[in-house]
Structure formats: structure tokens, C-alpha cells
Amino acid sequence: MTDTNDRYRAPALDKGLDILELLAGIEGGLTQAEIAKALGRSPNEFYRMLERLARRGYVARVEGDRYALTLKMFGMAQFHAPTRRLASLATPLLRDLAERTRQANQLVVFDRGNAVVIAQQEAPGYWGISIRVGSHINLFDTGSGNVLLAFSSPERRLAMVAENSDTGAPARAIPAELEARFEIVRGRGYEVKPSAQTVGVTNLSAPVLSPSGEAIAAVTIPYLPLVDGEAAPSPEEATKALVETTAELSRFAGYGAEGETFASE
Template identity: 30%
Template sequence: MTLREVSTRRNRAERTDLGTSLDRALAILEMVSGNGGGTTNAELARRLSIPTSSCSYVLQRLERTGYLTRSEETRRYELGIKVLGLAHGVLRDTGLPGAVDSILKEIAEKTGQAVIIAILCKDRITILRRTGLPELNGVDFEMGSSFPAHATAIGKMLLARLSDADLRELLDSQQLVKRSPRTINSKDDLMRNLVDIRRRGHSTSNGELFMRIRGLAVPIMDDAGQTCAGLTVAGPRLRLDDDEAIRTIHDGAAMISKRLRETAEHRRSLNSPFDVLTALRHFAADRII
């Protein structure tokens, strides 16, 4: 074997190792994000089906660079401040906080519930903004939290807005894990539920993620008529047949869509290359959080 062949093989191996490490790091961040209370090395290694030594190597790199922190008491890993910084950077660039915070506060005051904006990230939702109730039955739905889409009102709404082809491809590659006794874990049942959501124009959940927490959700649309995010109200005392609450979140979603379009138009008028609606869709596709 020539020196050039040895060098080429080594470079290929390094690129493969880099890709594997990067894939593992992203998978670990997603798992830690979706698991409140932190996760251990052993738990992550088991879920990733990799040796604990390999998982430990990636965890140490993520901890050293600030993307994860580890509790000295529990030895469990949680998201670090670096991830929060990325999230704040994305939100700042999209103009989302200034565009929607006053609307979310108004919805929270009218409904008496928590109000959340989230996006679809493959088979999970990621929370971008929330206000209202500080906790829902002890669960803090904070910015950056990630939950299974099929177990939430906002997730089912966003799934229902996918094309039939994209939805089938997504469901074929995923398992519907039960998060509570009421979680839909049959793909046929979920498909029927999504068809009904498309017909109604809003989605509901009743204890499907956490018992006693109910949710109503509607889509946030861009100027091309595409869904870029979802808006939900959630709480233990929410009535799922409350017509006033449904009208309130529909009106709120329309106002948010309008403000996001205005923000994007203003940026374009300044010759800014950043489009808020495109950014939201890219944010969902690329799993920045």
C-alpha cells in the first residue's frame, strides 16, 4: 500500500469517526433535552446501543464545552448554559420575543392557562416561548423543552399539517411510546385523530403527556400559507369544548402570524438576508436546540 493510499484511508476513517461522534452528540443532546431531571451515562448508552465508554467520551466533550452539565450529587447530565445561549440567539434573530410576548400574555389572562409556542422537530416538539402558569402539575414546560409530538395537542396539530407523504414517512420510522395511560400508541388511531384535527382546525389532548393536563392547539401560519409553528393553551382546568378558549387561541395565532410577517417584511426592506419565517422552519428542520 502506498503512502497516499494510507493517508486517504486514514482521512476517510477520521471523517467517519467525526460523523459518528457528531451524530451521537446530537442524539445525546436530544435525549437529555427530552428527559426532565437529567440522564445518566448508562441510560444514554443503553438507549443509543453503544458502549458506555464511547458514550462517556462524548458526554465529557459536551460537558467540557458547556453544552451539558453533570450534577455532583446525582451524577446525571442536564443541558448546559451553552445550549440556552443558542436558543436565545435564534429567538433574538427571529424577532419572536418582541413579536409575540404581549399576545401570549393576553391569551394567558383571558384563559387562565399556560400559553406555549412550539415547533415540530421530526417526531418531537420543541418549546420556543411560554407564559402563564409557572408550572403544570409540577411540570415546568420551559423554553427548549422537548416532548413527543404524538402525546401533545400542539404536536398532533403540527403532525396534522404535514403532507400525507411526509407524515407516513415520519410515522414509519418512529415508535409511538406511551407517556401516560391515555397516550395514543397505535399509528392507525393516531392517523384517524390527525384526520379529525385537519377537519376541525384545532387539536386537543387530555392527559396524554401527563395526567390531568389538557391542551388546545392551533397552527401559526406564514405568508405562504404554510405552518411554521403551533400555539397551545394548556392546564389542569382547561375545558376542551370551551368555544371561547378556541376562538381566543385562533385569534392569537392569527395576530402572531401577522406580526411575524411584518417582522420579516421589515427585515427585507432593510436588505437583511434573514427571513423570520424561513428561520423558524430551518430551526425545526436542523434541530438547533
């Protein structure tokens, strides 16, 4: 609603924000004419604005002449204050997890088609696998990526996969074998997956859940068996410590406050 007492109006900015807010609540996108009708304006008023929003990656053409919101704003939000706050809250817990397991670990979020490391802890001993903060890791063949996908609603999961394709195409179906894998991961609450990048490493991954039960992050231990005599917990013990850590982080994020989650349906 327009404030008639607003002395600092920016009509072009308002028009762009109106489009984004409209598309945020629409499944499948809208044509230029449908956008204009919904906003009570002429279709010609929106052509240049839609082209600029598409060029900047905020909207994408789908099914020919329809426009849909991309995940760019979601990705931007991941690196805004809430994500920094999550990394700050996670740091002492990740440090404690590293001490308990004698293994390195990392905190990962989804950002514009990729899993991105936003915090990490080195192993306390001489040996461990670490990944630089800011690294992009594969969404499909890593434990973190699988957990982020598994603990997302079906609609969001399709959008994440479409974003990962980097083609601007509509969301495509997820292979049945992956969906079956995600069901197993949701059922037990964590992922155990041999590393596709490093021989001998097993990725132990668990989700940090939002109040709705969707993953806002994943914590992964790249478990490395130690053979130099240094005492270390077993993979099973490390997994137990990991799940306890992510449960604590999920409580920080408000998980459990609403009582029901999509994952338990």
C-alpha cells in the same frame, strides 16, 4: 459554482457543503458513487467526508448504502434568529392570551424528533399548568405534537416521525388512526386533547402557519378547570381566543401571502 478569484478557499469545507446542498434536493438519498457522479468527482474523494457528516448527524445511511440528509440542520435553524424572532413577537400575544383565558400557555416548535417549548406564559391567577422553556415534550401524545404533525406536508410528517424514532432508519408509515386524527385536526384548525400527563387537564392547541401552510410552531393552552370561584372562560371560549392568537402569529409569519396552502388542497 467556484469563484476563481476566491483567495480563501477551503476545499474540504466546500466538499462537505456540496454534499449537503446536493442531498437537500434529493428524495430517498444517493449512494457514494451517485454523489460523486453528480458532483463530477471520484467516489474515493467522498468516503471520509460522508463518514464525518454521518458521525455528526447531518446525513444518515438509508436502505443500506444510500446517504440522505437528516433534519439536524432544520433543528438547528429552529433555534437561530427566526425562532428567537418568533418567540419575541409571540410574547405580548401569549401574555394577552393568558389574561383573556386565565390559563397558562406555551409556544412549541419541532426540533430533532421532539416538540420543544421555546416560550411560555404563566396563568395570571394562583392556578395553572406551566412547562419550563427548553422542555422536550412527546410528539405523539401531546396537543402540540399532534398539531405540528397534522399541519405538515405528508413528506415532512414522515421525516419528522423517522427523526423521532432516533434510529437512523428510513421514514416509516404513520398508523392509520393517527392520520385520521390529523385529518380531523386540519379540518377544524385546532386540537382538543385530554392531557396524557396530568389528570383533569385538556390541551387546546393550534398551529402557527408559514406561507406554505405548514406549521412552524404550535401554541397550547393546558386548560385547567377552576373550581375556587375564580371567573374563567369556558374551554370553547379559550379555544376561540387561542385560534385568534395563532392566526395573528401566522400573519406575522407571512401566512396567506401566497393564497394557497397544502392544508386546503
